[in-house]
Amino acid sequence: MTIMLIDSASLWYRAYYGMPDTLLSPKGEPINAVKGFIDMTARLINHYNPDRFALCLDGDWRPSWRVELFAEYKSNRLDEAGEEEEEPDLLTPQVPVILDLFEALGFEIIGADDYEADDVIATLARRERGPVRIVTGDRDLFQLVDDSSDIKVVYLAKGISAHDLVDKKWIASKYQIPGERYGLFAMIRGDASDGLPGIKGIGEKGAAEIAKVFSSMDEVIDAAQNSHEALKESHRKKILADLKYAKVAAKLTSCADDLRLPKVTFEIPSAIKDLDEVTDVATEYGLTTSLERLKAALRWQ
Incomplete structure:
Protein backbone atom coordinates (compact mmCIF):
# COMPACT_ATOMS: atom_id res chain seq x y z
CA MET A 1 0.00 0.00 0.00
CA THR A 2 1.76 3.12 -1.26
CA ILE A 3 1.86 6.13 1.06
CA MET A 4 2.36 9.60 -0.41
CA LEU A 5 3.93 12.15 1.93
CA ILE A 6 3.54 15.76 0.85
CA ASP A 7 6.02 18.47 1.80
CA SER A 8 3.10 20.87 2.04
CA ALA A 9 4.90 24.22 2.08
CA SER A 10 7.00 23.19 -0.90
CA LEU A 11 3.85 22.29 -2.81
CA TRP A 12 1.88 25.43 -2.02
CA TYR A 13 4.84 27.66 -2.91
CA ARG A 14 5.12 25.90 -6.26
CA ALA A 15 1.37 26.21 -6.75
CA TYR A 16 1.50 29.91 -5.89
CA TYR A 17 4.36 30.73 -8.24
CA GLY A 18 3.18 28.34 -10.94
CA MET A 19 -0.35 29.72 -11.29
CA PRO A 20 -1.24 33.28 -12.33
CA ASP A 21 -2.30 35.61 -9.51
CA THR A 22 -5.17 36.73 -11.72
CA LEU A 23 -7.07 33.62 -10.56
CA LEU A 24 -9.62 35.08 -8.16
CA SER A 25 -12.57 33.91 -6.09
CA PRO A 26 -16.07 35.30 -6.76
CA LYS A 27 -15.25 37.94 -4.11
CA GLY A 28 -12.01 38.91 -5.85
CA GLU A 29 -9.64 37.11 -3.47
CA PRO A 30 -6.54 35.37 -4.86
CA ILE A 31 -6.93 31.59 -5.15
CA ASN A 32 -3.98 30.64 -7.37
CA ALA A 33 -2.17 28.72 -4.60
CA VAL A 34 -5.34 26.94 -3.46
CA LYS A 35 -6.39 25.99 -6.98
CA GLY A 36 -2.86 24.97 -7.92
CA PHE A 37 -2.46 22.87 -4.78
CA ILE A 38 -5.69 20.98 -5.48
CA ASP A 39 -4.84 20.47 -9.16
CA MET A 40 -1.30 19.29 -8.39
CA THR A 41 -2.60 16.87 -5.78
CA ALA A 42 -5.10 15.46 -8.28
CA ARG A 43 -2.35 14.93 -10.85
CA LEU A 44 -0.06 13.25 -8.31
CA ILE A 45 -2.82 10.90 -7.18
CA ASN A 46 -3.71 10.09 -10.78
CA HIS A 47 -0.09 9.32 -11.58
CA TYR A 48 0.93 7.32 -8.49
CA ASN A 49 -2.42 5.99 -7.23
CA PRO A 50 -1.45 5.99 -3.53
CA ASP A 51 -3.54 4.17 -0.94
CA ARG A 52 -2.45 6.47 1.88
CA PHE A 53 -1.71 10.17 1.94
CA ALA A 54 -0.51 12.81 4.42
CA LEU A 55 0.13 16.53 4.29
CA CYS A 56 3.27 17.16 6.37
CA LEU A 57 3.84 20.56 7.98
CA ASP A 58 6.57 22.53 9.69
CA GLY A 59 5.96 22.72 13.43
CA ASP A 60 8.86 25.17 13.36
CA TRP A 61 10.62 26.21 10.15
CA ARG A 62 13.82 27.02 12.12
CA PRO A 63 13.91 24.68 15.14
CA SER A 64 15.73 26.00 18.19
CA TRP A 65 17.79 22.84 18.55
CA ARG A 66 19.20 23.26 15.05
CA VAL A 67 19.97 26.92 15.71
CA GLU A 68 21.79 25.93 18.90
CA LEU A 69 23.96 23.61 16.82
CA PHE A 70 24.63 26.23 14.15
CA ALA A 71 23.47 29.80 14.71
CA GLU A 72 23.49 30.66 10.99
CA TYR A 73 20.94 27.95 10.18
CA LYS A 74 18.34 29.60 7.91
CA SER A 75 19.44 33.01 9.20
CA ASN A 76 19.35 34.14 5.56
CA ARG A 77 15.55 33.96 5.80
CA LEU A 78 15.31 36.38 8.72
CA ASP A 79 14.44 40.05 8.31
CA GLU A 80 16.38 42.91 9.89
CA ALA A 81 14.49 42.46 13.17
CA GLY A 82 15.47 38.79 13.34
CA GLU A 83 11.96 37.59 12.49
CA GLU A 84 10.94 35.17 9.75
CA GLU A 85 10.51 36.91 6.43
CA GLU A 86 6.84 37.03 5.62
CA GLU A 87 5.32 34.92 2.88
CA PRO A 88 4.13 36.81 -0.19
CA ASP A 89 1.08 38.85 0.82
CA LEU A 90 -1.19 37.01 -1.62
CA LEU A 91 -0.07 33.55 -0.44
CA THR A 92 -0.47 33.99 3.33
CA PRO A 93 -4.31 34.05 3.40
CA GLN A 94 -4.50 31.05 1.08
CA VAL A 95 -2.63 28.63 3.34
CA PRO A 96 -5.44 28.25 5.93
CA VAL A 97 -7.91 27.69 3.10
CA ILE A 98 -5.78 24.81 1.77
CA LEU A 99 -5.43 23.21 5.20
CA ASP A 100 -9.09 23.65 6.18
CA LEU A 101 -10.23 22.27 2.84
CA PHE A 102 -8.04 19.16 2.97
CA GLU A 103 -9.06 18.50 6.55
CA ALA A 104 -12.71 18.71 5.52
CA LEU A 105 -12.00 16.34 2.62
CA GLY A 106 -10.69 13.83 5.16
CA PHE A 107 -6.94 13.84 4.55
CA GLU A 108 -4.46 13.54 7.41
CA ILE A 109 -2.46 16.68 8.23
CA ILE A 110 0.50 16.18 10.54
CA GLY A 111 3.30 18.24 12.07
CA ALA A 112 5.38 18.25 15.26
CA ASP A 113 6.39 21.11 17.55
CA ASP A 114 10.03 22.23 17.12
CA TYR A 115 10.52 20.07 14.04
CA GLU A 116 10.38 20.70 10.33
CA ALA A 117 8.21 18.92 7.80
CA ASP A 118 11.36 17.10 6.62
CA ASP A 119 11.64 15.48 10.06
CA VAL A 120 7.98 14.45 10.03
CA ILE A 121 8.42 12.95 6.57
CA ALA A 122 11.59 11.11 7.63
CA THR A 123 9.85 9.62 10.67
CA LEU A 124 6.85 8.46 8.66
CA ALA A 125 9.02 7.09 5.84
CA ARG A 126 10.94 5.04 8.38
CA ARG A 127 7.84 3.92 10.29
CA GLU A 128 5.32 3.14 7.57
CA ARG A 129 5.46 -0.08 5.56
CA GLY A 130 5.03 -0.27 1.84
CA PRO A 131 6.24 1.93 -1.00
CA VAL A 132 6.77 5.57 0.05
CA ARG A 133 6.59 8.50 -2.35
CA ILE A 134 7.82 11.81 -0.93
CA VAL A 135 6.60 14.86 -2.86
CA THR A 136 8.83 17.92 -2.62
CA GLY A 137 10.88 20.49 -4.47
CA ASP A 138 13.57 20.28 -1.78
CA ARG A 139 16.79 18.34 -2.36
CA ASP A 140 17.27 17.83 1.39
CA LEU A 141 14.89 14.89 1.24
CA PHE A 142 17.09 12.96 -1.21
CA GLN A 143 18.89 11.64 1.88
CA LEU A 144 15.80 9.50 2.61
CA VAL A 145 15.91 7.59 -0.68
CA ASP A 146 16.17 3.87 0.01
CA ASP A 147 15.66 1.42 -2.83
CA SER A 148 15.48 -1.59 -0.50
CA SER A 149 12.46 -0.07 1.28
CA ASP A 150 11.06 1.48 -1.93
CA ILE A 151 11.35 5.04 -0.64
CA LYS A 152 11.59 7.49 -3.54
CA VAL A 153 11.29 11.24 -3.95
CA LYS A 168 19.66 5.81 -5.84
CA LYS A 169 20.43 5.38 -9.53
CA TRP A 170 19.12 8.89 -10.27
CA ILE A 171 21.27 10.37 -7.48
CA ALA A 172 24.35 8.48 -8.68
CA SER A 173 23.84 9.70 -12.24
CA LYS A 174 23.11 13.30 -11.24
CA TYR A 175 25.90 13.82 -8.71
CA GLN A 176 28.42 11.09 -9.56
CA ILE A 177 28.32 9.64 -6.04
CA PRO A 178 27.01 6.41 -4.50
CA GLY A 179 23.25 6.92 -4.26
CA GLU A 180 23.13 6.27 -0.53
CA ARG A 181 25.65 9.02 0.24
CA TYR A 182 23.64 12.07 -0.76
CA GLY A 183 23.39 13.16 2.88
CA LEU A 184 27.18 13.30 3.31
CA PHE A 185 27.61 14.97 -0.08
CA ALA A 186 25.10 17.68 0.90
CA MET A 187 26.75 18.28 4.29
CA ILE A 188 30.06 19.01 2.58
CA ARG A 189 28.61 20.97 -0.36
CA GLY A 190 26.27 23.08 1.75
CA ASP A 191 22.92 24.63 0.86
CA ALA A 192 22.69 28.40 0.45
CA SER A 193 18.89 28.32 0.71
CA ASP A 194 19.22 27.04 4.29
CA GLY A 195 22.15 29.30 5.19
CA LEU A 196 24.49 26.29 5.27
CA PRO A 197 27.97 27.00 3.88
CA GLY A 198 29.16 23.40 3.85
CA ILE A 199 32.89 22.91 4.22
CA LYS A 200 34.11 26.26 2.94
CA GLY A 201 36.03 26.14 -0.30
CA ILE A 202 35.28 22.55 -1.29
CA GLY A 203 32.16 22.96 -3.42
CA GLU A 204 30.04 20.42 -5.26
CA LYS A 205 32.82 18.76 -7.25
CA GLY A 206 35.03 18.32 -4.20
CA ALA A 207 32.09 17.10 -2.12
CA ALA A 208 31.41 14.42 -4.73
CA GLU A 209 35.05 13.33 -4.71
CA ILE A 210 34.96 12.91 -0.94
CA ALA A 211 31.58 11.14 -0.90
CA LYS A 212 32.89 8.58 -3.38
CA VAL A 213 35.50 7.47 -0.85
CA PHE A 214 34.00 8.02 2.59
CA SER A 215 30.56 7.12 3.92
CA SER A 216 30.09 9.44 6.92
CA MET A 217 31.25 12.79 8.26
CA ASP A 218 32.98 11.01 11.14
CA GLU A 219 35.07 9.11 8.58
CA VAL A 220 35.85 12.35 6.75
CA ILE A 221 36.96 14.10 9.94
CA ASP A 222 39.09 11.14 10.95
CA ALA A 223 40.66 11.06 7.49
CA ALA A 224 41.49 14.76 7.71
CA GLN A 225 42.99 14.47 11.18
CA ASN A 226 45.08 11.44 10.20
CA SER A 227 46.12 12.51 6.70
CA HIS A 228 44.34 9.65 4.92
CA GLU A 229 45.96 9.00 1.55
CA ALA A 230 42.60 9.04 -0.24
CA LEU A 231 41.87 12.60 0.89
CA LYS A 232 43.38 15.44 -1.12
CA GLU A 233 45.67 17.68 0.90
CA SER A 234 43.69 20.75 -0.16
CA HIS A 235 40.47 19.13 1.06
CA ARG A 236 42.13 18.01 4.28
CA LYS A 237 43.20 21.55 5.13
CA LYS A 238 39.75 22.97 4.41
CA ILE A 239 38.04 20.33 6.57
CA LEU A 240 40.37 21.01 9.49
CA ALA A 241 39.85 24.76 9.08
CA ASP A 242 36.08 24.25 9.25
CA LEU A 243 36.05 21.55 11.92
CA LYS A 244 33.43 23.31 14.05
CA TYR A 245 30.84 23.02 11.29
CA ALA A 246 31.99 19.54 10.27
CA LYS A 247 31.41 18.17 13.78
CA VAL A 248 27.77 19.33 13.92
CA ALA A 249 26.90 18.87 10.24
CA ALA A 250 25.49 15.36 10.53
CA LYS A 251 23.04 16.19 13.31
CA LEU A 252 22.25 19.58 11.81
CA THR A 253 21.42 18.45 8.28
CA SER A 254 20.14 14.90 8.79
CA CYS A 255 16.37 14.58 9.02
CA ALA A 256 15.25 13.49 12.49
CA ASP A 257 13.45 10.19 12.00
CA ASP A 258 12.43 9.31 15.55
CA LEU A 259 9.62 11.77 16.30
CA ARG A 260 6.70 10.68 18.47
CA LEU A 261 3.92 11.06 15.97
CA PRO A 262 0.34 9.87 16.41
CA LYS A 263 -0.52 6.42 15.14
CA VAL A 264 -2.95 6.93 12.29
CA THR A 265 -3.59 4.89 9.16
CA PHE A 266 -3.28 7.74 6.62
CA GLU A 267 -5.72 5.86 4.41
CA ILE A 268 -7.34 8.00 1.76
CA PRO A 269 -11.03 8.35 2.66
CA SER A 270 -13.59 6.73 0.41
CA ALA A 271 -15.82 9.81 0.50
CA ILE A 272 -15.72 13.45 1.59
CA LYS A 273 -15.53 13.74 5.38
CA ASP A 274 -17.42 17.04 5.76
CA LEU A 275 -19.51 17.60 2.65
CA ASP A 276 -21.15 20.81 3.90
CA GLU A 277 -17.78 22.44 4.65
CA VAL A 278 -16.27 21.38 1.33
CA THR A 279 -19.33 22.64 -0.55
CA ASP A 280 -19.18 25.99 1.26
CA VAL A 281 -15.45 26.42 0.52
CA ALA A 282 -15.89 25.40 -3.11
CA THR A 283 -18.69 27.94 -3.55
CA GLU A 284 -16.97 30.77 -1.66
CA TYR A 285 -13.67 30.45 -3.51
CA GLY A 286 -14.84 29.18 -6.89
CA LEU A 287 -13.07 25.84 -6.63
CA THR A 288 -15.74 23.50 -7.96
CA THR A 289 -13.86 22.52 -11.15
CA SER A 290 -10.60 21.80 -9.30
CA LEU A 291 -12.41 19.76 -6.68
CA GLU A 292 -14.17 17.74 -9.37
CA ARG A 293 -10.74 16.87 -10.80
CA LEU A 294 -9.57 15.75 -7.37
CA LYS A 295 -12.73 13.71 -6.82
CA ALA A 296 -12.22 12.04 -10.19
CA ALA A 297 -8.61 11.20 -9.30
CA LEU A 298 -9.83 9.68 -6.02
CA ARG A 299 -12.67 7.86 -7.80
CA TRP A 300 -15.21 9.46 -5.50
CA GLN A 301 -18.78 9.48 -6.70
Whole structure:
Protein backbone atom coordinates (compact mmCIF):
# COMPACT_ATOMS: atom_id res chain seq x y z
CA MET A 1 0.00 0.00 0.00
CA THR A 2 1.76 3.12 -1.26
CA ILE A 3 1.86 6.13 1.06
CA MET A 4 2.36 9.60 -0.41
CA LEU A 5 3.93 12.15 1.93
CA ILE A 6 3.54 15.76 0.85
CA ASP A 7 6.02 18.47 1.80
CA SER A 8 3.10 20.87 2.04
CA ALA A 9 4.90 24.22 2.08
CA SER A 10 7.00 23.19 -0.90
CA LEU A 11 3.85 22.29 -2.81
CA TRP A 12 1.88 25.43 -2.02
CA TYR A 13 4.84 27.66 -2.91
CA ARG A 14 5.12 25.90 -6.26
CA ALA A 15 1.37 26.21 -6.75
CA TYR A 16 1.50 29.91 -5.89
CA TYR A 17 4.36 30.73 -8.24
CA GLY A 18 3.18 28.34 -10.94
CA MET A 19 -0.35 29.72 -11.29
CA PRO A 20 -1.24 33.28 -12.33
CA ASP A 21 -2.30 35.61 -9.51
CA THR A 22 -5.17 36.73 -11.72
CA LEU A 23 -7.07 33.62 -10.56
CA LEU A 24 -9.62 35.08 -8.16
CA SER A 25 -12.57 33.91 -6.09
CA PRO A 26 -16.07 35.30 -6.76
CA LYS A 27 -15.25 37.94 -4.11
CA GLY A 28 -12.01 38.91 -5.85
CA GLU A 29 -9.64 37.11 -3.47
CA PRO A 30 -6.54 35.37 -4.86
CA ILE A 31 -6.93 31.59 -5.15
CA ASN A 32 -3.98 30.64 -7.37
CA ALA A 33 -2.17 28.72 -4.60
CA VAL A 34 -5.34 26.94 -3.46
CA LYS A 35 -6.39 25.99 -6.98
CA GLY A 36 -2.86 24.97 -7.92
CA PHE A 37 -2.46 22.87 -4.78
CA ILE A 38 -5.69 20.98 -5.48
CA ASP A 39 -4.84 20.47 -9.16
CA MET A 40 -1.30 19.29 -8.39
CA THR A 41 -2.60 16.87 -5.78
CA ALA A 42 -5.10 15.46 -8.28
CA ARG A 43 -2.35 14.93 -10.85
CA LEU A 44 -0.06 13.25 -8.31
CA ILE A 45 -2.82 10.90 -7.18
CA ASN A 46 -3.71 10.09 -10.78
CA HIS A 47 -0.09 9.32 -11.58
CA TYR A 48 0.93 7.32 -8.49
CA ASN A 49 -2.42 5.99 -7.23
CA PRO A 50 -1.45 5.99 -3.53
CA ASP A 51 -3.54 4.17 -0.94
CA ARG A 52 -2.45 6.47 1.88
CA PHE A 53 -1.71 10.17 1.94
CA ALA A 54 -0.51 12.81 4.42
CA LEU A 55 0.13 16.53 4.29
CA CYS A 56 3.27 17.16 6.37
CA LEU A 57 3.84 20.56 7.98
CA ASP A 58 6.57 22.53 9.69
CA GLY A 59 5.96 22.72 13.43
CA ASP A 60 8.86 25.17 13.36
CA TRP A 61 10.62 26.21 10.15
CA ARG A 62 13.82 27.02 12.12
CA PRO A 63 13.91 24.68 15.14
CA SER A 64 15.73 26.00 18.19
CA TRP A 65 17.79 22.84 18.55
CA ARG A 66 19.20 23.26 15.05
CA VAL A 67 19.97 26.92 15.71
CA GLU A 68 21.79 25.93 18.90
CA LEU A 69 23.96 23.61 16.82
CA PHE A 70 24.63 26.23 14.15
CA ALA A 71 23.47 29.80 14.71
CA GLU A 72 23.49 30.66 10.99
CA TYR A 73 20.94 27.95 10.18
CA LYS A 74 18.34 29.60 7.91
CA SER A 75 19.44 33.01 9.20
CA ASN A 76 19.35 34.14 5.56
CA ARG A 77 15.55 33.96 5.80
CA LEU A 78 15.31 36.38 8.72
CA ASP A 79 14.44 40.05 8.31
CA GLU A 80 16.38 42.91 9.89
CA ALA A 81 14.49 42.46 13.17
CA GLY A 82 15.47 38.79 13.34
CA GLU A 83 11.96 37.59 12.49
CA GLU A 84 10.94 35.17 9.75
CA GLU A 85 10.51 36.91 6.43
CA GLU A 86 6.84 37.03 5.62
CA GLU A 87 5.32 34.92 2.88
CA PRO A 88 4.13 36.81 -0.19
CA ASP A 89 1.08 38.85 0.82
CA LEU A 90 -1.19 37.01 -1.62
CA LEU A 91 -0.07 33.55 -0.44
CA THR A 92 -0.47 33.99 3.33
CA PRO A 93 -4.31 34.05 3.40
CA GLN A 94 -4.50 31.05 1.08
CA VAL A 95 -2.63 28.63 3.34
CA PRO A 96 -5.44 28.25 5.93
CA VAL A 97 -7.91 27.69 3.10
CA ILE A 98 -5.78 24.81 1.77
CA LEU A 99 -5.43 23.21 5.20
CA ASP A 100 -9.09 23.65 6.18
CA LEU A 101 -10.23 22.27 2.84
CA PHE A 102 -8.04 19.16 2.97
CA GLU A 103 -9.06 18.50 6.55
CA ALA A 104 -12.71 18.71 5.52
CA LEU A 105 -12.00 16.34 2.62
CA GLY A 106 -10.69 13.83 5.16
CA PHE A 107 -6.94 13.84 4.55
CA GLU A 108 -4.46 13.54 7.41
CA ILE A 109 -2.46 16.68 8.23
CA ILE A 110 0.50 16.18 10.54
CA GLY A 111 3.30 18.24 12.07
CA ALA A 112 5.38 18.25 15.26
CA ASP A 113 6.39 21.11 17.55
CA ASP A 114 10.03 22.23 17.12
CA TYR A 115 10.52 20.07 14.04
CA GLU A 116 10.38 20.70 10.33
CA ALA A 117 8.21 18.92 7.80
CA ASP A 118 11.36 17.10 6.62
CA ASP A 119 11.64 15.48 10.06
CA VAL A 120 7.98 14.45 10.03
CA ILE A 121 8.42 12.95 6.57
CA ALA A 122 11.59 11.11 7.63
CA THR A 123 9.85 9.62 10.67
CA LEU A 124 6.85 8.46 8.66
CA ALA A 125 9.02 7.09 5.84
CA ARG A 126 10.94 5.04 8.38
CA ARG A 127 7.84 3.92 10.29
CA GLU A 128 5.32 3.14 7.57
CA ARG A 129 5.46 -0.08 5.56
CA GLY A 130 5.03 -0.27 1.84
CA PRO A 131 6.24 1.93 -1.00
CA VAL A 132 6.77 5.57 0.05
CA ARG A 133 6.59 8.50 -2.35
CA ILE A 134 7.82 11.81 -0.93
CA VAL A 135 6.60 14.86 -2.86
CA THR A 136 8.83 17.92 -2.62
CA GLY A 137 10.88 20.49 -4.47
CA ASP A 138 13.57 20.28 -1.78
CA ARG A 139 16.79 18.34 -2.36
CA ASP A 140 17.27 17.83 1.39
CA LEU A 141 14.89 14.89 1.24
CA PHE A 142 17.09 12.96 -1.21
CA GLN A 143 18.89 11.64 1.88
CA LEU A 144 15.80 9.50 2.61
CA VAL A 145 15.91 7.59 -0.68
CA ASP A 146 16.17 3.87 0.01
CA ASP A 147 15.66 1.42 -2.83
CA SER A 148 15.48 -1.59 -0.50
CA SER A 149 12.46 -0.07 1.28
CA ASP A 150 11.06 1.48 -1.93
CA ILE A 151 11.35 5.04 -0.64
CA LYS A 152 11.59 7.49 -3.54
CA VAL A 153 11.29 11.24 -3.95
CA VAL A 154 8.88 12.81 -6.42
CA TYR A 155 11.02 15.85 -7.17
CA LEU A 156 9.13 18.86 -8.50
CA ALA A 157 11.96 21.24 -9.40
CA LYS A 158 10.86 21.15 -13.05
CA GLY A 159 7.15 21.07 -12.25
CA ILE A 160 4.55 18.32 -12.11
CA SER A 161 4.64 17.51 -15.82
CA ALA A 162 8.43 17.07 -15.92
CA HIS A 163 9.02 15.83 -12.38
CA ASP A 164 11.75 13.34 -11.55
CA LEU A 165 11.29 10.14 -9.56
CA VAL A 166 14.47 10.06 -7.52
CA ASP A 167 16.03 6.75 -6.55
CA LYS A 168 19.66 5.81 -5.84
CA LYS A 169 20.43 5.38 -9.53
CA TRP A 170 19.12 8.89 -10.27
CA ILE A 171 21.27 10.37 -7.48
CA ALA A 172 24.35 8.48 -8.68
CA SER A 173 23.84 9.70 -12.24
CA LYS A 174 23.11 13.30 -11.24
CA TYR A 175 25.90 13.82 -8.71
CA GLN A 176 28.42 11.09 -9.56
CA ILE A 177 28.32 9.64 -6.04
CA PRO A 178 27.01 6.41 -4.50
CA GLY A 179 23.25 6.92 -4.26
CA GLU A 180 23.13 6.27 -0.53
CA ARG A 181 25.65 9.02 0.24
CA TYR A 182 23.64 12.07 -0.76
CA GLY A 183 23.39 13.16 2.88
CA LEU A 184 27.18 13.30 3.31
CA PHE A 185 27.61 14.97 -0.08
CA ALA A 186 25.10 17.68 0.90
CA MET A 187 26.75 18.28 4.29
CA ILE A 188 30.06 19.01 2.58
CA ARG A 189 28.61 20.97 -0.36
CA GLY A 190 26.27 23.08 1.75
CA ASP A 191 22.92 24.63 0.86
CA ALA A 192 22.69 28.40 0.45
CA SER A 193 18.89 28.32 0.71
CA ASP A 194 19.22 27.04 4.29
CA GLY A 195 22.15 29.30 5.19
CA LEU A 196 24.49 26.29 5.27
CA PRO A 197 27.97 27.00 3.88
CA GLY A 198 29.16 23.40 3.85
CA ILE A 199 32.89 22.91 4.22
CA LYS A 200 34.11 26.26 2.94
CA GLY A 201 36.03 26.14 -0.30
CA ILE A 202 35.28 22.55 -1.29
CA GLY A 203 32.16 22.96 -3.42
CA GLU A 204 30.04 20.42 -5.26
CA LYS A 205 32.82 18.76 -7.25
CA GLY A 206 35.03 18.32 -4.20
CA ALA A 207 32.09 17.10 -2.12
CA ALA A 208 31.41 14.42 -4.73
CA GLU A 209 35.05 13.33 -4.71
CA ILE A 210 34.96 12.91 -0.94
CA ALA A 211 31.58 11.14 -0.90
CA LYS A 212 32.89 8.58 -3.38
CA VAL A 213 35.50 7.47 -0.85
CA PHE A 214 34.00 8.02 2.59
CA SER A 215 30.56 7.12 3.92
CA SER A 216 30.09 9.44 6.92
CA MET A 217 31.25 12.79 8.26
CA ASP A 218 32.98 11.01 11.14
CA GLU A 219 35.07 9.11 8.58
CA VAL A 220 35.85 12.35 6.75
CA ILE A 221 36.96 14.10 9.94
CA ASP A 222 39.09 11.14 10.95
CA ALA A 223 40.66 11.06 7.49
CA ALA A 224 41.49 14.76 7.71
CA GLN A 225 42.99 14.47 11.18
CA ASN A 226 45.08 11.44 10.20
CA SER A 227 46.12 12.51 6.70
CA HIS A 228 44.34 9.65 4.92
CA GLU A 229 45.96 9.00 1.55
CA ALA A 230 42.60 9.04 -0.24
CA LEU A 231 41.87 12.60 0.89
CA LYS A 232 43.38 15.44 -1.12
CA GLU A 233 45.67 17.68 0.90
CA SER A 234 43.69 20.75 -0.16
CA HIS A 235 40.47 19.13 1.06
CA ARG A 236 42.13 18.01 4.28
CA LYS A 237 43.20 21.55 5.13
CA LYS A 238 39.75 22.97 4.41
CA ILE A 239 38.04 20.33 6.57
CA LEU A 240 40.37 21.01 9.49
CA ALA A 241 39.85 24.76 9.08
CA ASP A 242 36.08 24.25 9.25
CA LEU A 243 36.05 21.55 11.92
CA LYS A 244 33.43 23.31 14.05
CA TYR A 245 30.84 23.02 11.29
CA ALA A 246 31.99 19.54 10.27
CA LYS A 247 31.41 18.17 13.78
CA VAL A 248 27.77 19.33 13.92
CA ALA A 249 26.90 18.87 10.24
CA ALA A 250 25.49 15.36 10.53
CA LYS A 251 23.04 16.19 13.31
CA LEU A 252 22.25 19.58 11.81
CA THR A 253 21.42 18.45 8.28
CA SER A 254 20.14 14.90 8.79
CA CYS A 255 16.37 14.58 9.02
CA ALA A 256 15.25 13.49 12.49
CA ASP A 257 13.45 10.19 12.00
CA ASP A 258 12.43 9.31 15.55
CA LEU A 259 9.62 11.77 16.30
CA ARG A 260 6.70 10.68 18.47
CA LEU A 261 3.92 11.06 15.97
CA PRO A 262 0.34 9.87 16.41
CA LYS A 263 -0.52 6.42 15.14
CA VAL A 264 -2.95 6.93 12.29
CA THR A 265 -3.59 4.89 9.16
CA PHE A 266 -3.28 7.74 6.62
CA GLU A 267 -5.72 5.86 4.41
CA ILE A 268 -7.34 8.00 1.76
CA PRO A 269 -11.03 8.35 2.66
CA SER A 270 -13.59 6.73 0.41
CA ALA A 271 -15.82 9.81 0.50
CA ILE A 272 -15.72 13.45 1.59
CA LYS A 273 -15.53 13.74 5.38
CA ASP A 274 -17.42 17.04 5.76
CA LEU A 275 -19.51 17.60 2.65
CA ASP A 276 -21.15 20.81 3.90
CA GLU A 277 -17.78 22.44 4.65
CA VAL A 278 -16.27 21.38 1.33
CA THR A 279 -19.33 22.64 -0.55
CA ASP A 280 -19.18 25.99 1.26
CA VAL A 281 -15.45 26.42 0.52
CA ALA A 282 -15.89 25.40 -3.11
CA THR A 283 -18.69 27.94 -3.55
CA GLU A 284 -16.97 30.77 -1.66
CA TYR A 285 -13.67 30.45 -3.51
CA GLY A 286 -14.84 29.18 -6.89
CA LEU A 287 -13.07 25.84 -6.63
CA THR A 288 -15.74 23.50 -7.96
CA THR A 289 -13.86 22.52 -11.15
CA SER A 290 -10.60 21.80 -9.30
CA LEU A 291 -12.41 19.76 -6.68
CA GLU A 292 -14.17 17.74 -9.37
CA ARG A 293 -10.74 16.87 -10.80
CA LEU A 294 -9.57 15.75 -7.37
CA LYS A 295 -12.73 13.71 -6.82
CA ALA A 296 -12.22 12.04 -10.19
CA ALA A 297 -8.61 11.20 -9.30
CA LEU A 298 -9.83 9.68 -6.02
CA ARG A 299 -12.67 7.86 -7.80
CA TRP A 300 -15.21 9.46 -5.50
CA GLN A 301 -18.78 9.48 -6.70
